[in-house]
Amino acid sequence: MSDVNNTLDAVQIAAHKLTADLADVLVRGYLKEHPSMVAFRLGVLAGAVDQVRTAVKAERAEGRWPQLTADPAAEHERARARFAGHHCDCPYCLHAL
Structure with a gap:
């Protein structure tokens, strides 16, 4: 497996696991x-x-991206709602808990 993976x-x-910690x-x-x-996990996430x-x-400073027309909060809420509607029995799925 690669370093990236x-x-x-x-x-x-x-x-x-942070989601479970927050819960x-x-x-x-x-x-x-x-x-x-928990602190170790926080370090992994902080680095990311x-x-x-x-x-x-860097990418904002380069100015390569056009002005954003979408609302990030609304996009996030749509994604959250899709996720909330998901259910499976996968041991990694938060909805299986």
């Missing part, structure tokens, strides 16, 4: 897993966010 898998797993905090008021495990944020800043 390994990185993407690591980020996917960290993001998936623990929002619903229970505390983490179910050791804070050091920083890398993508750097690309966003």
Whole structure:
């Protein structure tokens, strides 16, 4: 497996588990897993966010993209609604829980 695939898998797993961590905090008021495990995942995600944020800043500065006509919040809400309507028994699907 390539380094890119390994990185993407690591980020996917960290993001998936972060969703469960956030649910623990929002619903229970505390983490179910050791804070050091959660902190490691946060580091994986922070690195990914920083890398993508750097690309966003660079591409905005280059001016290659046309002005955005869509509403990012509305697009995100449509994607969230599609996801909320999804159900399967896949062990990786949040809707299987």
